[in-house]
Amino acid sequence: xxxxxxxxxxxxxxxxxxxxxxxxxxxxxxxxxRIEVYATESFGNLLTxxxxxxxxxxxxxxxxxxxxxPALYRHPAPRDVIVVGGGDCGTLxxxxxxxxxxxxxxxxxxxxxxxxxxxxxxxxxxxNDDPRATLLxxxxxxxxxxxxxxxxxxxxxxxxxxxxxxxxxFGEAFYRDCYKTLRDGGIVVAQSESPLFDMELLQEIxxxxxxxxxxxxxxxxxxxxxxxxxxxxxxxxGKNIDxxxxxxxxxxxxxxxxxxxxLHQGAMALPQxxxxxxx
Amino acid sequence: xxxxxxxxxxxxxxxxxxxxxxxxxxxxxxxxxRIEVYATESFGNLLTxxxxxxxxxxxxxxxxxxxxxPALYRHPAPRDVIVVGGGDCGTLxxxxxxxxxxxxxxxxxxxxxxxxxxxxxxxxxxxNDDPRATLLxxxxxxxxxxxxxxxxxxxxxxxxxxxxxxxxxFGEAFYRDCYKTLRDGGIVVAQSESPLFDMELLQEIxxxxxxxxxxxxxxxxxxxxxxxxxxxxxxxxGKNIDxxxxxxxxxxxxxxxxxxxxLHQGAMALPQxxxxxxx
Numbered sequence: 246x247x248x249x250x251x252x253x254x255x256x257x258x259x260x261x262x263x264x265x266x267x268x269x270x271x272x273x274x275x276x277x278x279r280i281e282v283y284a285t286e287s288f289g290n291l292l293t294x295x296x297x298x299x300x301x302x303x304x305x306x307x308x309x310x311x312x313x314x315p316a317l318y319r320h321p322a323p324r325d326v327i328v329v330g331g332g333d334c335g336t337l338x339x340x341x342x343x344x345x346x347x348x349x350x351x352x353x354x355x356x357x358x359x360x361x362x363x364x365x366x367x368x369x370x371x372x373n374d375d376p377r378a379t380l381l382x383x384x385x386x387x388x389x390x391x392x393x394x395x396x397x398x399x400x401x402x403x404x405x406x407x408x409x410x411x412x413x414x415f416g417e418a419f420y421r422d423c424y425k426t427l428r429d430g431g432i433v434v435a436q437s438e439s440p441l442f443d444m445e446l447l448q449e450i451x452x453x454x455x456x457x458x459x460x461x462x463x464x465x466x467x468x469x470x471x472x473x474x475x476x477x478x479x480x481x482x483g484k485n486i487d488x489x490x491x492x493x494x495x496x497x498x499x500x501x502x503x504x505x506x507x508l509h510q511g512a513m514a515l516p517q518x519x520x521x522x523x524x
Numbered sequence: 525x526x527x528x529x530x531x532x533x534x535x536x537x538x539x540x541x542x543x544x545x546x547x548x549x550x551x552x553x554x555x556x557x558r559i560e561v562y563a564t565e566s567f568g569n570l571l572t573x574x575x576x577x578x579x580x581x582x583x584x585x586x587x588x589x590x591x592x593x594p595a596l597y598r599h600p601a602p603r604d605v606i607v608v609g610g611g612d613c614g615t616l617x618x619x620x621x622x623x624x625x626x627x628x629x630x631x632x633x634x635x636x637x638x639x640x641x642x643x644x645x646x647x648x649x650x651x652n653d654d655p656r657a658t659l660l661x662x663x664x665x666x667x668x669x670x671x672x673x674x675x676x677x678x679x680x681x682x683x684x685x686x687x688x689x690x691x692x693x694f695g696e697a698f699y700r701d702c703y704k705t706l707r708d709g710g711i712v713v714a715q716s717e718s719p720l721f722d723m724e725l726l727q728e729i730x731x732x733x734x735x736x737x738x739x740x741x742x743x744x745x746x747x748x749x750x751x752x753x754x755x756x757x758x759x760x761x762g763k764n765i766d767x768x769x770x771x772x773x774x775x776x777x778x779x780x781x782x783x784x785x786x787l788h789q790g791a792m793a794l795p796q797x798x799x800x801x802x803x
Contacts, residue, residue, distance in 0.1 A: 475754010
């Protein structure tokens, strides 16, 4: 069959994902990108940036939980957390569910993304007014370069794909600034694309993190229905902390939909081809 | 964008998957279904039955390994194995890589599927001439009803979706015949659709297996890029054997691409919503 204009479609390398839409709820060209929101037939609302799926109401819980909780439960006492990107605020919300967190600072480039999400994804933005939260709208590269050394416990890189502006957020130089900003025992987590489609990038992220000084690196794959290949990953790295140590996880004490302690431990066991590629 | 006739598309419930095709290599209407094979831009060859993706050259390894190896490594000595469906022969190939297997019997309804796959997916059919293999083309419901009691160690239900003919392969009555056919300590595995899209079916399969007499049931989710939602599952059930016992797995000693022992153990840790739904 052919898919007509009633379907939002995203294609890359001969693979396509499509969601049937019932209305375009919003469209604007911000200073940085084209922001669109659609109502879909079965996935709730859909946010796209420059024509690429960022999230849907239905399946974003997997991504947001897997980007945040693994580091926050591995760290023994995460007090200061930084979110880079994450303009939809879903990651920030998960972070602020942890009572241990005293300060959460989000550095998103495009304020319009947050304003649009407050309107169309209010459930993701419900923690934006938390007194522990600071929402900044500026370049995270410069912010991290100037950040005080040894001032953060966890840094979450909730970025778009590594093209254009965002590609600098996947490089060794930026990882060095993250390393500097973290306290001893701190953890950085990068969203690290698809294990099936982006293996070279996954390897580069792993190498970049190690070259920047991180002494342990752990990939955590997870399903993500509306991202290319339906399979995604987060990569954790530790500054003098073993992020692969399953025994030292603090037990999950929050109500979640995807994450739990055993799942976290289980996700560390990588598929054979990934294990070999990251050796 | 719209997707034209150069894309093979499969849609269900407002979600679509698409693969860019470069040629239609084969098309026929068999006694049972429409069989098509396409060459794709980035997934190798694509087999569809009645317009639904069955497999691609690129990503079938995940499905075939996760349907076969978990049961074969959990069983202490799998000698007699039955494959129901599986006409592409990829599951049979994985089964026959195990030296412990002395007899593998495949019961596929549509011989044409196997003949087409021998031509367009020869790598999946390379074990078809193994002297331990018997390939039958007949109704598996009747075959299992008439099968000798206590004659098999592992039964793999490598079926199409539970619509039409195939729906009887997902019911308690058929599971009872599987139970009868298995020896004590035997294991059945069903392909059990998407954890995201088909939760009700997953629950029915779990309940059906327990009602049929199986005393332990374990769901194993895995990514499957070209199936709806990109996320799939196998459900194992044991006849007087605990299929959730991770300590009793025999270690994987075969070269694999997805499966390994730790991954099998890890996959048993279910996402929170699945854990709660199957409680």
